[in-house]
Amino acid sequence: MTPAQGKLSTYEAKRDFCKTGEPEGKIRKSGKSDLIFSVQKHDASTLHYDLRLEWDGVLLSWAITRGPSIVPDEKRLAVRTEDHPVDYAGFEGIIPKDQYGGGTVMLWDRGTWQPDDDPGNSLENGKLDFTIRGERMKGNWSLIRMRKKDEEKGKREDWLLVKQRDRHAGRKRDRLVTANPNSVKTGRSLKAIAKAQEKAKP
Numbered sequence: 618m619t620p621a622q623g624k625l626s627t628y629e630a631k632r633d634f635c636k637t638g639e640p641e642g643k644i645r646k647s648g649k650s651d652l653i654f655s656v657q658k659h660d661a662s663t664l665h666y667d668l669r670l671e672w673d674g675v676l677l678s679w680a681i682t683r684g685p686s687i688v689p690d691e692k693r694l695a696v697r698t699e700d701h702p703v704d705y706a707g708f709e710g711i712i713p714k715d716q717y718g719g720g721t722v723m724l725w726d727r728g729t730w731q732p733d734d735d736p737g738n739s740l741e742n743g744k745l746d747f748t749i750r751g752e753r754m755k756g757n758w759s760l761i762r763m764r765k766k767d768e769e770k771g772k773r774e775d776w777l778l779v780k781q782r783d784r785h786a787g788r789k790r791d792r793l794v795t796a797n798p799n800s801v802k803t804g805r806s807l808k809a810i811a812k813a814q815e816k817a818k819p
Contacts, residue, residue: 624675627699631717639712640704644674654730654749655706656685658800660807661720666794668695668778670747672736675700681778684794685754687787689780695760697774709802711814721811724802726753746781752801753793756785 625642634641653671658664659680666684669676679695686693709724728751732739739745743762749755759779766774780786787793799806805813 624673624700625702628701631699633716636713637716638710639708640702642702643704645671645703646674651729652731653703653706654726654728654751654754655724656681656726656751656754657708658684658723658725658807659718659720660722661712661718666725667698669701669706670730670736671703671706672732674703676703676705677736677740679760679776679778685758685778685780686791687754687780687785687793688789688791689782689786691791692777692779695776695778697766697776707802709800709810711811721807723800723805723807723810725797725800726751727801728752728754753797756783757781 625644629642632639653669653676655669655676657667657669659667663682666681668679668681668685671677678698678701680698682694682696684693706727707724709722711721712719714720728749730750731748733746733748736745743765745760746757747759748757757780759781761777761779763775763777764772766772800810803810
């Protein structure tokens with residue numbers, strides 16, 4: 618197993634691909650430009666937004682509990698999750714209830730991103746600054762680590778997602794999430810995505 622393949626071992630171990638329509642773990646060679654960015658609105662045990670940033674053949678992933686905010690003072694909790702395959706960036710559909718993360722997944726935003734510095738070093742140091750060119754999220758953002766993961770003590774790796782002060786930042790109450798409830802891929806709501814998939818079942 619190569620180091621890159623090992624990055625998806627946790628992702629693969631948590632899923633039964635005979636039951637879920639999620640893409641299987643495949644490494645994709647990443648370049649230095651046009652790196653994929655996406656956000657998936659995920660109605661699982663709790664509603665949250667999954668931020669995904671392509672790097673080194675996989676998608677670095679964080680669960681944003683209340684979704685991103687364009688107001689710099691509105692810092693949002695971002696829980697680091699397992700790396701996902703790059704093909705996951707376009708996934709939209711239903712994860713079966715008996716599977717990890719069971720619930721409806723919507724492609725809420727997509728585009729490209731560019732790190733300010735080497736992401737490997739930035740993640741190790743606990744601060745990742747980057748630029749997003751999405752359909753909804755734009756401009757400069759930061760991920761700041763609050764606590765490292767401690768598996769022995771059952772502690773997760775908590776970060777904060779923060780909008781930097783630029784021309785895309787907001788000054789008043791953030792409406793980025795509430796003003797954009799539907800999919801950028803299909804224009805459907807979570808309810809419509811779930812209903813369509815139920816109808817498609819044989």
